[in-house]
Amino acid sequence: MSNGNESCMFGDGDDFLACLFNTFEEWSGLGPLEDYLSYLEYLAWVFTPLVVVFILPFLIVIFLYLSILFLHVYKHKNQLREAYSNNLWDGARKTLATLWDGHGFIWHGYEIHGMEKIPDEGAALIVYYHGAIPIDYYYFLAKVLIQKGRIVHSVADYFLFKVPGFKLLLEVFSVIHGPQEECVKALKSGHLLGISPGGVREALLSDETYPLLWGKRKGFAQVAIDSKVPIIPMFTQNVREGFRSLGGLSFFRWSYEKFRMPMAPVYGGFPVKFRTYLGNPIPYNHNISAAELAEKTQQAVQALIDRHQIIPGNVLRALLERFHSRHKDK
Template structure:
């Protein structure tokens, strides 16, 4: 007589297990990236301890990448390739030497920037500096990694010094605002910011546009509470981004042609030209609005077809 009730209980617990899995997995997966960052930072900390030339950690001059950087970059390259089938098109547009500014669209998680840094270390032998949000420097345990890759919280004089030393600087004009309030329609959210353009004109360096296809499909923000989050950011200038993802979708970075220095351009003119270049890349390569299922198919079905051919 208990048979039907036992079956009902089993089905009920199966349903609970299925529901928990469906609900939690999208939020648990991003934790793996945080763990990956933390382990990489531990590696960077060990490097700081055992480096024979510790003065190199804070040295001035052109960024150099030795065996420690190459080893960690190969691990990042492997993770990027295995999980996202990550590729870069237009890597030749990044100069082999000399300063430049790479301007990119800011996804919910800018993992593509770190993938590009790793790719440039192994393929070009160049360590790129990146302007990172100040909040990242406050995350316990991440400091050694940010120092390891020469990340900076920004500032005009600091960035100018990096460029004057012959380095490449990666900047997202939209910053935390674009991170929080852009979506799968991939609209640039720069709020008329032209600081990077002023920097490029002052340093007389080229500006290179960059966009990564499906970056919003790999990692997404929750859409609820938009007005509250917008008010919270405007009031406190703090980032509050409930997100989910780390989906194994196809990621591909497109590096556009460099926009060379032109002293006749104003910062506003240069910023508009760079924005139009990124928008052209988005128009030519990104499905609008973005689709997680389509990006997933690009990663796995397209790759399988290419292998069979």
Template sequence: MVFNQIMSYLLYLLERSNFDLIYLSWLWNLFRPLCIVLLALFILPAIILIFMYCSSFFCLIYKHWNRLKAAYSEDLWYGAIKTLAVFWELQATIWHGYEVEGLENIPTQGPVLIVFYHAALPIDFYYLFAKIWLYRNRRVRVVADKFVFKIPGLASLLEALEIQPATSAMCKLMLEEGHVLAVAPGGVREALFGDKNYNLIWKERKGFAKVAIDAKVPIIPMFTKNCREAIRAMTLGRRFLSYIYEKTRLPLVPIYGIFPVKLITYLGEPIPYDPDVTPEALAHRVKKEIETMIETHQRRPGSITRAFFDRFTNSSKNES
């Protein structure tokens, strides 16, 4: 009796809402292309952000849990970083068909400075970090701009990766301690205001070269093919946003993408320490090396469509 009354009421509601359902269906078909565009451009980038926050949350949980058995490990974060490296390598392989050429140029011991082109979001460096940790058994040290340390929720991840403020003194200390250090002279400016032509935006920066000379270490130039096609920075209002950035150092340029394009990281031959070279000359040489790598391996201007189809062609073939 009660069941019949409920079913009758539900049928009554369905009959009354028939027009609404048809109307909603019409609205969905009308705005579906726009929804797909918004999903591709703005929602997908959140995947990487969510992945980073999940990594940070994992480190937080691991830290507190592992304190109960800290006596079994000399390094609190060893297991956590190893696990995250596996996750990031899987992400790189599945989504980007990621490869590295020249991984053997990373020494298994001793200090070295990696200098790389900074994409809109340096996911290529995250992937390389995982590769070096898993296959060269070395943890790459990183320095970052001050604003990174103010991002809520990433404290545990920054602690686990031992990321430090980007100062010359800190870079020199890391190298003198025998670590692999990675820096991007273009920094946030190159990340947000670079474009698909892959021009370096270094201005007159040569601090990395001075650090390498003072620490007496070699430099390995690095570039990742299609890194600008994986994630792009918005160009709308770029002049105004550039003015704001130069005045405030606030990275307000929106990014979009996480497109499943082919990524290949190229690690050049080490540039050895030379006591007779000046920082200006060394910085110029490193810049020229990376520009040559871009000219050799990157199709310019970059194309997201072509970068996607690179996954189905000979990925190791040089592009001019």
């Protein structure tokens, strides 16, 4: 073998490559490589038309969806122009909201039932169930901004503020990490505020049976009492079928409880039907305690789940709901 390698070193370029191929064939015992290359070339010749046949329609579908997204943005062009003329960040928010709204319309057929319960002005605390990825909440924020012209301030887990590049996005969309004083300040200033008492725990550890994992949390209720604002319960049908978490597995549950970091894998992105339901506002009552108000709010969100979600959730059923209007609402 060494003699062959040595002889290869003294040939020109073509002879050198041919010599290397021959040496490899002898060493591997696979036979002439030309036969394998010819076979691969034949397979490519056979399957290329099939690949093209399936890829081209898929590209056309993508193009059609991009066209729909463009039309969705174009429909709001006057609002966008006005927003940019008033303030750069207002224009940026409205543009991103329009894109998110278009994505929700295309990918999930997103709907909101009860938008009239969101006040046109004045403060309210919106309390919602937290999906594995709260993409439904992003769609909700976009809808409120477009239809009501209002920014919903939001409470997010502290770890989000440590994600590189997120700082500007969180600032522009008025996201805070949740000290009660900041929440009360936002509400007393007349803003809407969204919060999920279950937070990351609910996102990772809840499942297709939709349990509320609030524990004994009542800080959000105390915020509502101190701010003297109503609480609006919210739930999105099929949110667990869009994205699911493996946080229920013992290892990921243990790691979250130990390190308080959302390390459980999330999978999905399925284009299931999303419907967000807003319940009747729970009015401010100075005679109620924070614990009692927290329990009342949990019951209100649970009632939305019981009324609008078939349990356990099923991805196939949620996909089929994109094509018909039947849903559990009674």
